[in-house]
Amino acid sequence: METKYISKSGIEQWFKSIVDSGKRVYAPVNSRDQIEFKRVKNLSEVADEYVQTTQSIKASVYPKAEVLFSYEKEHGKVHLTDFNPDSIPETVLWKVHPCDAAGFKPLSAIFNWDSPDKLHNAHVQKTSVISFSCAMADESCFCTSVNGSPGNLAGSDIQLTMLPDGGAIAEIVTPKGEALVALSPTVFEADKGEDKTKYLVDLPARFSLEEVNAKLNKAFNSTVWKEQSERCIGCGACAFVCPTCACFDIQEDVHGSTGRRIRCWDACGFGLFTLHTSGHNPREHQSQRWRQRLLHKFSYMPARLNVVGCTGCGRCSRACPVDMNILEHITSIAEQ
């Protein structure tokens, strides 16, 4: 890894060179009173002064709906058109928070847990991540409790830490990052030896993952799930804004003799998610579905995939219509 300095005008020049290279650039944009990742052409479109985008960048590597393959029946024969990884354009994600970048690892772990997921992997391969370390946080943020930090480099190809002069410390983490630097190499100057940590928000850890894990391992039959989930109204807001939630549904879109098989977002909080054809539902009640959500993130994923299914971005807590606050709930389990 190499550390460089980039000035304010250097950032502008570099950004332009990335757009000019033909890659799609997505960045947080302020629109309809929300900050969302959108395709941008100019640096001036990028939002400033906010803590978090409403939605994560998950959709860039796990689209809300994606065609697995399409088919056409003709004279008793079926012509299949498989997903083509080359159809995915080169994409740069600009101004990603470290908690979003850290979400790539758990997402990829889920999609590749048994056999490689061609679609997800194609997106990841074509995506470069330029993260910005965090100078701001709010009461929903808790990355430091889940192996992250405001300056965490996991999942980033380059990380910028903004400096008071409008320039930035640029940490070039991966070969993909080096390739982005190569688009405008002269703007990357020698490191000025600035201490990055001076510019990061101070966010003390709120719980210990080990303690939570130990408690959760014995909590399957606990009454805590019912107590915590009584007010949960069973929507999918938490799952859909989450950078690591990967539940999906497979759907058939058939029109006469042609069709498409589609993978689309689903949520373990929905009753329909686990409903069997027989009518039996192993997770009949919301409390069971809430238990699944927390255990999957904080117990099953660490045990089976060696990665925590939560990056502490706090989006679920901000999006929840009834204040199901994951930090509060996990902390209360840790303290039990």
Next chain:
Amino acid sequence: MEKLRERAAAILADGTVSLVIGYEEGTKRPRPLFCHDGESARKLIFDSRCFHNLAVYLTKKELVGNGRFAVTATISTLRSIMQLYVENQLSEDKLLILTVDLSGTLREFVTFDEISAYVEQFELKRSEREQAILTRIEGMTREERWNFWQEEMSHCFKCYACRSACPLCYCTKCVVEVNRPQWINPWPAPVANMEWHINRAMHMVGRCTACGACGDACPVGIPIDLITRKMMEDMAPEFGYIPGLPVKKGNALSTWKLDDREQFIR
């Protein structure tokens, strides 16, 4: 507020009810609270910041069980409860309603008529936000309105928070949960999003009491509540209803009478 807590604790202690659904302080603003004992009733609050429509929980059997239960109700919640009574989804012998009136006095209601007499004092007015957006929409041409809603709906990712927060969306199997046949494509896409929202709106006509819970719940900020609100406003004068005030004689679009002369059909 102290009286409310005392009363809630008392009715839980003497077995009048087995559950009181109310509000407690949340992490940012008040949130729903389920009290099963006097201890938890001490957390109850009730003030102008309490905005959730708690009527959404009253039709969930897994939460309220088969016994008698109580709810602390805002005016919006009361309107929804009346509508649920009209639709035979609640029974007066199962529900005790607690509220605090403007003078700070604890009030209790059981019957539709008691609630009705109280709620009638409050006119359903557009809030500043509702007024601002609706005035804008009302000033649009048909094409502009269609484009406005198409743009708004394009942000929908089908988390169904609007449905989940709505007290009147109590169907045990919502149209989007019926998958044999699959009426509406479940993935978010322009047409499939419109299909969902038009379905939702049509199911709400003549029933929506304009509590705004769907709009409050939407995580992507779609002013979804204004569609059903505007429909309610538009149809109320046509059917002689008072906006937001359900009537015992039934919903405008789901009642059928032999003696209806249906003169509008030619």
